[in-house]
Amino acid sequence: MASAKLARYLPSMPRVLVVDAQAPDPSAIAEAVQVLRSGGLVAMPTETVYGLAARVFDEHAVARIYAVKGRPAHHPLIAHVEGEAQARLLAASWPERASRLAQAFWPGPLTIVLDRAASVPAAVAGGGPSIAIRAPSHPVALALLAALGEPLAAPSANRFQGLSPTTAQHVIKELDDAVELVLDAGPCEAGIESTVVDLRGPRPRVLRPGALDLAALRHVLPDVEAPGGAVRGEETRASPGMEARHYAPRARLILADTWEEARRIAYGLAGTGARVGLVTYEKRTTSVPEKYVLARSLPRDPTQYARLLYRTLHDLDDAGVDAIVVQGVPHEEAWWAVSDRLRRGSTE
Ligand code: TXA
Ligand code: MG
Numbered sequence: 300m301a302s303a304k305l306a307r308y309l310p311s312m313p314r315v316l317v318v319d320a321q322a323p324d325p326s327a328i329a330e331a332v333q334v335l336r337s338g339g340l341v342a343m344p345t346e347t348v349y350g351l352a353a354r355v356f357d358e359h360a361v362a363r364i365y366a367v368k369g370r371p372a373h374h375p376l377i378a379h380v381e382g383e384a385q386a387r388l389l390a391a392s393w394p395e396r397a398s399r400l401a402q403a404f405w406p407g408p409l410t411i412v413l414d415r416a417a418s419v420p421a422a423v424a425g426g427g428p429s430i431a432i433r434a435p436s437h438p439v440a441l442a443l444l445a446a447l448g449e450p451l452a453a454p455s456a457n458r459f460q461g462l463s464p465t466t467a468q469h470v471i472k473e474l475d476d477a478v479e480l481v482l483d484a485g486p487c488e489a490g491i492e493s494t495v496v497d498l499r500g501p502r503p504r505v506l507r508p509g510a511l512d513l514a515a516l517r518h519v520l521p522d523v524e525a526p527g528g529a530v531r532g533e534e535t536r537a538s539p540g541m542e543a544r545h546y547a548p549r550a551r552l553i554l555a556d557t558w559e560e561a562r563r564i565a566y567g568l569a570g571t572g573a574r575v576g577l578v579t580y581e582k583r584t585t586s587v588p589e590k591y592v593l594a595r596s597l598p599r600d601p602t603q604y605a606r607l608l609y610r611t612l613h614d615l616d617d618a619g620v621d622a623i624v625v626q627g628v629p630h631e632e633a634w635w636a637v638s639d640r641l642r643r644g645s646t647e
Contacts, residue, residue: 347509561624595611
């Protein structure tokens, strides 16, 4: 069961090892460690999205992450660790709140921002004084971190401002052979990036809503500030690298308020000859023939919706649509991470 096999291996493709998501073959992990130790980049699955990993302490490899992604040098990366003990080595100080969060949510989709330890290369943090740290829960990421014995810098494995990858195929499509090795463990569980919380100020603050929902976070940090949580249109821009336009498909993404409006826009565009994708979360019957528009219906539950969102947008992009019209999601806190990504993806 836990066998690694060489998937497709063509010119301009990275080496791809298919691994069991629950019990990765140690020889595949050993090969990934070898690639990292010789300065290479490895695309690894996490429970949120695939990451493009390099050793935190290998400045040359970290510089390559920026080059491959086309990411501006001031955009900080997230350092991935095995757990709290390793995280403490990356932070200048470790507040009690960090321990509470780590105990409650690690390994898992929560990223903590703290003051950076002097030993951590500034390039990892986009030159800034802080460092973002998380312990991923994906067994493949954990196995890799354990075998390597040191932290990995890993942004999402996509080009700058593009859609995050939730399958190894998405990574290969975006990065070709710019990455030495892809560990393919199938689709990611959460499908949306981690929640980022800044612990440096007097009050903890959510910088990016994500896979860990606010209700769970508040349980452990009752005083956490979550600007934009329930408020429509409000920006969360305290975080470097949180451009308005981000997480965008190639096709133009148009965000509609309602199901009716989404359909009206989609069929209006299709009427002008455009190839159009339509993403809704309410399934309703309709008399309009579906052949003019590629329609996709996502689940009504925010967690299930998030799991499929990027995948659906990737699929519609691959189908060659010119525009994707998305029905706006409910203005509720549980949908915050999804509505944040839809808003950023649709900003021109
Ligand atoms: O789920 C995730 O977090 C994925 C997987 C691979 O772990 N990683 C990810 O990394 O989304 P990336 O580089 O695509 O997003 C990093 C974001 C930045 O855009 C910024 O919002 C925040 O994390 N961030 C990172 N370092 C920070 C810092 N020092 N201060 C404030 N925000 C930071
Ligand atoms: Mg990203």
